[in-house]
Amino acid sequence: MSDPLRLGIAGLGTVGAGVVKIVRQKAALLEARTGRRIEIVAVSARNRDKDRGVPLTQYAWEDDPVKLATRDDVDVFVELMGGSDGPAKAATEAALKAGKDVVTANKALLAHHGQALAELAETEGRVLRFEAAVAGGIPVIKALTEGLAGNEIVRVLGVMNGTCNYILTRMEDGGLTYEEAFAEADGLGYLEADPQLDVGGIDAGHKLSLLAAIAYGTQVDFASVELEGIGRVAIEDIRQAADMGYRIKLLGVSRMTGRGLEQSMAPCLVPATSPLGQLTGGTNMVVIEGDQVGQIVMRGAGAGEGPTASAVLGDVLDIARGTRLSTFGMPATLLKKAKAARATTPAPYYLRMALLDKPGALAKVATALGDAGVSINRMRQYDHTDDTAPVLIVTHKTTRAALDAALAAFPATGVVAGEPVVLRIEHV
Amino acid sequence: MSDPLRLGIAGLGTVGAGVVKIVRQKAALLEARTGRRIEIVAVSARNRDKDRGVPLTQYAWEDDPVKLATRDDVDVFVELMGGSDGPAKAATEAALKAGKDVVTANKALLAHHGQALAELAETEGRVLRFEAAVAGGIPVIKALTEGLAGNEIVRVLGVMNGTCNYILTRMEDGGLTYEEAFAEADGLGYLEADPQLDVGGIDAGHKLSLLAAIAYGTQVDFASVELEGIGRVAIEDIRQAADMGYRIKLLGVSRMTGRGLEQSMAPCLVPATSPLGQLTGGTNMVVIEGDQVGQIVMRGAGAGEGPTASAVLGDVLDIARGTRLSTFGMPATLLKKAKAARATTPAPYYLRMALLDKPGALAKVATALGDAGVSINRMRQYDHTDDTAPVLIVTHKTTRAALDAALAAFPATGVVAGEPVVLRIEHV
Numbered sequence: 001m002s003d004p005l006r007l008g009i010a011g012l013g014t015v016g017a018g019v020v021k022i023v024r025q026k027a028a029l030l031e032a033r034t035g036r037r038i039e040i041v042a043v044s045a046r047n048r049d050k051d052r053g054v055p056l057t058q059y060a061w062e063d064d065p066v067k068l069a070t071r072d073d074v075d076v077f078v079e080l081m082g083g084s085d086g087p088a089k090a091a092t093e094a095a096l097k098a099g100k101d102v103v104t105a106n107k108a109l110l111a112h113h114g115q116a117l118a119e120l121a122e123t124e125g126r127v128l129r130f131e132a133a134v135a136g137g138i139p140v141i142k143a144l145t146e147g148l149a150g151n152e153i154v155r156v157l158g159v160m161n162g163t164c165n166y167i168l169t170r171m172e173d174g175g176l177t178y179e180e181a182f183a184e185a186d187g188l189g190y191l192e193a194d195p196q197l198d199v200g201g202i203d204a205g206h207k208l209s210l211l212a213a214i215a216y217g218t219q220v221d222f223a224s225v226e227l228e229g230i231g232r233v234a235i236e237d238i239r240q241a242a243d244m245g246y247r248i249k250l251l252g253v254s255r256m257t258g259r260g261l262e263q264s265m266a267p268c269l270v271p272a273t274s275p276l277g278q279l280t281g282g283t284n285m286v287v288i289e290g291d292q293v294g295q296i297v298m299r300g301a302g303a304g305e306g307p308t309a310s311a312v313l314g315d316v317l318d319i320a321r322g323t324r325l326s327t328f329g330m331p332a333t334l335l336k337k338a339k340a341a342r343a344t345t346p347a348p349y350y351l352r353m354a355l356l357d358k359p360g361a362l363a364k365v366a367t368a369l370g371d372a373g374v375s376i377n378r379m380r381q382y383d384h385t386d387d388t389a390p391v392l393i394v395t396h397k398t399t400r401a402a403l404d405a406a407l408a409a410f411p412a413t414g415v416v417a418g419e420p421v422v423l424r425i426e427h428v
Numbered sequence: 429m430s431d432p433l434r435l436g437i438a439g440l441g442t443v444g445a446g447v448v449k450i451v452r453q454k455a456a457l458l459e460a461r462t463g464r465r466i467e468i469v470a471v472s473a474r475n476r477d478k479d480r481g482v483p484l485t486q487y488a489w490e491d492d493p494v495k496l497a498t499r500d501d502v503d504v505f506v507e508l509m510g511g512s513d514g515p516a517k518a519a520t521e522a523a524l525k526a527g528k529d530v531v532t533a534n535k536a537l538l539a540h541h542g543q544a545l546a547e548l549a550e551t552e553g554r555v556l557r558f559e560a561a562v563a564g565g566i567p568v569i570k571a572l573t574e575g576l577a578g579n580e581i582v583r584v585l586g587v588m589n590g591t592c593n594y595i596l597t598r599m600e601d602g603g604l605t606y607e608e609a610f611a612e613a614d615g616l617g618y619l620e621a622d623p624q625l626d627v628g629g630i631d632a633g634h635k636l637s638l639l640a641a642i643a644y645g646t647q648v649d650f651a652s653v654e655l656e657g658i659g660r661v662a663i664e665d666i667r668q669a670a671d672m673g674y675r676i677k678l679l680g681v682s683r684m685t686g687r688g689l690e691q692s693m694a695p696c697l698v699p700a701t702s703p704l705g706q707l708t709g710g711t712n713m714v715v716i717e718g719d720q721v722g723q724i725v726m727r728g729a730g731a732g733e734g735p736t737a738s739a740v741l742g743d744v745l746d747i748a749r750g751t752r753l754s755t756f757g758m759p760a761t762l763l764k765k766a767k768a769a770r771a772t773t774p775a776p777y778y779l780r781m782a783l784l785d786k787p788g789a790l791a792k793v794a795t796a797l798g799d800a801g802v803s804i805n806r807m808r809q810y811d812h813t814d815d816t817a818p819v820l821i822v823t824h825k826t827t828r829a830a831l832d833a834a835l836a837a838f839p840a841t842g843v844v845a846g847e848p849v850v851l852r853i854e855h856v
Contacts, residue, residue, distance in 0.1 A: 022578050022720060032645065032758045033577050131575065137721035139575025146574075146751075147559065147567025149461050150450050150741025217460065275727065278706065292450060292734035292741075293565035299703065299725040306720035313578025313720075323574075323751045330460045 004037035005320045006073055008100075010065040010091055011080030012045035015105055015132070017052045018309030019078065019316075024054065030313075034320035044068040069095035076101045076319055078312060084108035092117060096124045103315040105132035105308060111206035114213065114220035115335065118327035128327045129315035134207040135160055135284045137307025138300040139314060144214045144288055145329040151290025153215035155255040157428065161204040162282035162302040163190040164230050164250040168267075169280045172238045172247065178231065190282070200229035201250060205265040208252035211286070212263055214329045216256045217336060221263070224340035228266035232421055237352055240392055241269050241423075244378075246350075247277045251426055260341030269350055269425040275299070276428050287428060343400035343424070348377065351395070353410075353420035354388035355381070361415035362391065368413055372406035374398045388417045394425070432465035433748045434501055436528075438493040438519055439508030440473035443533055443560070445480045446737030447506065447744075452482065458741075462748035472496040497523035504529045504747055506740060512536035520545060524552045531743040533560035533736060539634035542641065542648035543763065546755035556755045557743035562635040563588055563712045565735025566728040567742060572642045572716055573757040579718025581643035583683040585856065589632040590710035590730040591618040592658050592678040596695075597708045600666050600675070606659065618710070628657035629678060633693040636680035639714070640691055642757045644684045645764060649691070652768035656694035660849055665780060668820050669697050669851075672806075674778075675705040679854055688769030697778055697853040703727070704856050715856060723856075771828035771852070776805065779823070781838075781848035782816035783809070789843035790819065796841055800834035802826045816845045822853070 007023070009016055023030070023038050030038045042060035044067075062068035069077040069091040077095035079102060081088045088109050095102050102121070104110070110117065110130055121128040131141045135158065144153070159165050163185055170181040182199065185191055190198075197203045209222040230250050241248050246269035254263045270276045275297045279285045284302030289295050301307035318325075328335060355361040362381060369376060378394040395403065403422070410416040435451070437444055451458070451466050458466045470488035472495075490496035497505040497519040505523035507530060509516045516537050523530050530549070532538070538545065538558055549556040559569045563586065572581070587593050591613055598609040610627065613619055618626075625631045637650040658678050669676050674697035682691045698704045703725045707713045712730030717723050729735035746753075756763060783789040790809060797804060806822040823831065831850070838844040 018720070026578070026580070029580065029645075030578070032762050035759070137718075138724060139571045142570060142575045143567045146746060146749075147570045147742045148738060149745045150454070150458070150738050152454070152457065217457075275703070275706075278703075290565075290738060292446070293738040294729045294732075294735055296566060297725075297727040299727075301722045304722075307722060310576060310578050310718060310721040314575045317577045318574060321574075321751075321753060323753075325749060325751075331463070334460050 002036045004039045006039050006041045006075045007078050007316065008042045008068045008071055008074035009040060009078040009080065010044040010068050011082065012043060012052050013080065014305045015308040015312065016080040017054050018305035019312050020054045020056070022309055022313055030317065034317050036320045038316065038320060041073045042068050042071055065091035066094045069100060070098040074100055076103060076316060078316065079104040079106055082106055082108065084112040089113060093120060096120050096126050096128065099124060099126065101126050101319050102128045103312055104130050105312060107133040107203065107206035107210065111209050111220060111222035114210065115332060118332035121327055122332050127319065127324055129318065130210065131315050132308050132311035134210055135286050136300065136302040136304065137310045138284060138286060138298045139311065140286045140298055141214065142314065143296065143298060144211060145325060148288060148290050148293055148296065149329065151292045154289040154291055155253065156211045156215045156286070156288055157251060157253040157426065158284065158286035159249050159276060159279055160207045160252055160284055160286065160302065161198055161250055162284055163198040164204070165279065166190060166282045167199070168230060168233065168238070168248055168250065171235050172242065175235065177235055178233060199231055201227045201265040204250060204252055208254055208263055208265050212254040212261065213335065215254065216261060216338065217330055217334065218261060218338035219335045221261070221338055221340060224263060226264040226266060226342060230267050233267050234421070236390070237421060237423065240352065241350065242272065244394070245272050246270060246425065247272045248423065249276060251276070253426060255345060257341055257345055259344045260339035262341050262343060262345060264343060267423055269423055270428055274428045346397040346399050348397050348425040349395045349403055350423040350425055351393040351420050353391055354417040355391050356415045356417055357387050357389055358415055364413040364415050365391070365410065368409040369406045372409065373402045374406050430464045432467045434467050434469045434503045435506050435744065436470045436496045436499055436502035437468060437506040437508065438472040438496050439510065440471060440480050441508065442733045443736040443740065444508040445482050446733035447740050448482045448484070450737055450741055458745065462745050464748045466744065466748060469501045470496050470499055493519035494522045497528060498526040502528055504531060504744060506744065507532040507534055510534055510536065512540040517541060521548060524548050524554050524556065527552060527554065529554050529747050530556045531740055532558050533740060535561040535631065535634035535638060539637050539648060539650040542638065542756070543760060546760035549755055550760050555747065555752055557746065558638065559743050560736050560739035562638055563714050564728065564730040564732065565738045566712060566714060566726045567739065568714045568726050569642065570742065571724065571726060572639060573753060576716060576718050576721055576724065577757065579720045582717040582719055583681065584639045584643045584714070584716050585679060585681040585854065586712065586714035587677050587704060587707055588635045588680055588712055588714065588730060589626055589678055590712055591626040592632070593707065594618060594710045595627070596658060596661065596666070596676055596678065599663050600670065603663065605663055606661060627659055629655045629693040632678060632680055636682055636691055636693050640682040640689065641763065643682065644689060644766065645758055645762065646689060646766035647763045649689070649766055649768060652691060654692040654694060654770060658695050661695050662849070664818070665849060665851065668780065669778065670700065672822070673700050674698060674853065675700045676851065677704060679704070681854060683773060685769055685773055687772045688767035690769050690771060690773060692771060695851055697851055698856055702856045774825040774827050776825050776853040777823045777831055778851040778853055779821040779848050781819055782845040783819050784843050784845055785815050785817055786843055792841040792843050793819070793838065796837040797834045800837065801830045802834050
C-alpha cells in the first residue's frame, strides 16, 4: 500500500465542509478506489470559530492559506476560497512553487490567470486541476480533456449558471417579472454577494473560457468572451419566444472558426424541444460537439455542497491514482493565443423594439434592416395603449456585423424608441 | 519527447477503420495532447483484401490476432473483433501476458470474462480499458470510474441499445407494429447478425453489467441480469403508456440494495417528460445517481464509426498520457461477489391482459391481485370485438415477488387468456 495522500484545504464554506465530510465518511471506499489513504492534515479559513457541521479539531489550523499551501506535510493544496486574486492566487502560486499539486474550484482565478498558473504548474512538474470550477458535479472537464481527446471540438455550449436558469424558468412558468424572479432567487440564497457575477453572465463566462481553452487548445481568453446578462430579458420576450417554439437561456457558446475563436455568454433563444430548451430550474447542461463523436450532452447539478465536493474529490482521487495531466489538456507552452472573433458565424436573430406611432414607422425599420443586408423572416406588431407600438422581428441568418449596422441606422429613422432587445437564436 | 505509442489493431470493421483514420489524420493533435506520437504498427482482420476506405499497406499484416497481440513492436493491443470467446479472448489474454496494455470495444468479452481478465491484467501490471464497450461515444466509463469516484453510487440506469430505442420510437411516432419497425431497422442495417443480441436485450445487458461492476465495486455478473427483450411490446402498450404520460424504453437499471444487487434490462415505462422519456431514435443515455452528486445524465451516439472510434481513442490517449487505472475502478481482487437480488425494490407495474368475456372476470383478476397484496391504482377495460376484452391495470408500488404470486394465480381464475404483458414503471 502506498503512502497516504495528504490534503491541505483552504476555504471551509459549503464546498470545503463537503469535501471534509466525504474524506472522513468514505475513507475505506476512497482507499479501495485509489490504493491510497486520503488524509486531511491541515485546514484554513477566515474564521476559526465558526461551526461548519464537521469536526475539524484534529487537523492543523493555519490562518494564512499561503502557510497552509507550503506545509511540508501537504501533498495536495485544495483551494476553495474563491476570488481571482488575493489569497487564492498567492496560495496557489506558493503551493505549486513548493512542489504541491493543486485542486481548485475557482473559475475566476483560472479565467484570469489560467495560462500563467498552467505554465507555473508545468515548470514545477505539478498538476493543477479544476473540475469543480465548471458546471458543478458534471464531470465535463474530464470528458473534454480525456474522454473526447480523439476529437477536434467543433462547438461547446451550455447553460452554466443555475441561478440565471432559475430566474428565467420562474419568469416563464411563474409569470414573474425579471425583478420578481430575481428577488425570489435572492431570497433563496442563490445569488453571489455581487449579483452581477450571476445575472451579468460573468461567472458563466469564466466557465466558458476554461472550456474553450481545452476544446481548442488555446490560451484562456476570458477578456474576449462577449458578455451579456439577463437583465434586459422581459417576460414579453419569454412569451414571444415560447410562441415560436423557443426558450430563452443564458447560453454560453464557443466555436473555432476560420476567422477566429468565438465566445459568447448571452441570453439566446434555443429550440424548446432541444435538451437545452428543456432544462429548467437550477440544473446545468454542457453540450460538446466533436468531429468524431457528434453531440454529447451532459446534465447535472451545477452547484451545491455535494455536487461540487464530488468534483473536487474526482480531481483529488485522480492525483491519488497517479494520473498526471496538463491543466488544459496539452502542455501550456503549446496552447496558442487565439484570435478573437465576434459572432462572425451567421445566425438568425430575435429583435424586439418599441416603434413610435408614426405613419411608415414599420417600413423605415424594415428598410434599415434591408439596407444592411439583413432579411426578415417574421415581423409582428402588437396592440398598444401608449404612444409606442411593440414590434417583434425574427431575421433570417445574418452576421452580427450586418445586424449591428442596421441597429446603428435605427436612431436616424426617428421611429425607434429606446434600445431594441437583440437575442441570437442558437440551433442545437 | 517520449517514445511513440505503438498500436496493434485487430478487427478492421467500421470501428477499426475509424480508429485508423483518426490516428492518421490527427497525428499532430494527438501528439500535442499526449506528448507522444501515436503509431499503428500492425493490423489484423479476417479478410486482407477487403477495401476499408483507409490505406493499410504501410502497416504489418497479421492473419492471426494472437500473433499481432504479442508482437515485440506493439505497446497497446486494440481489440475490435468482438465475440465473447474465440480469437478476441485468446488475443486479449495473450496480449496481457506479453506485457501489452489492451483497449477493447468488446462488451460480450468483458461481460463474460471481465473478472478473470481484470485479474490477469493486474497480475501482469497492465491496463485493460473498455470505454467503447458501453454507450458508444459517451465517456460514461470514465465519468463513473474517475469523475464520480468520490460518490457511493445509488443507481445506474439507461438506454444503451440504439436499435431497440429506434424500433420503439418508430412504433410510437410512425404507428408501426413491432414487426414493421423491426423490418425497418433491419433494412437500415441496425441489427446485429443475431438480432436477439439487440431486441433480446443481451447487448444492453452486457453493458449494464459492466457499469454495475464499476458502480458498486462488484465482480461483473452478467448471468444475474434479468433480461427481457422488446418483442412482446405491442403498439397498444405504447399508446396506453403515452395516454398516461409515459414512454416505453428498453431500460437498464442497476441498484445496490440491502438485499443484494439488482440488475435488470427490460422494457419499462418512464415519465415522458424525463430525459430518458424524451430520448428518441438511436441515441443512448446513461443516468448515474451518486450520493453526493445527485443525478448526472449523459447522452450521445451509442454506435457508429466516429463515436465508437472516439471512445477507443479516449482509452488509447489515456495510456499515452501515462494514466494507469484498474479495469473496474478498483483492484480486481477487491471486487466483491455481489448477491443477486431480483427486483426487490417496490415499483408500480403496468399490466395488460386479455380477459375472457365471462361475468365477474374483472373481479376475479382484481381479487387475485388483492390476495397477493398488490393494490390497483388504475384499471381500464376496453371495447372488444372478439371474445376477449383487453384490460389494462396499473398497480401501486409492489414487489415483483408479490406481483409474480398474483400472476401465478391468474390461470386458476379461468378468465385470463394468454400471458399478460408486465412492464415496470421506473421513476427518474
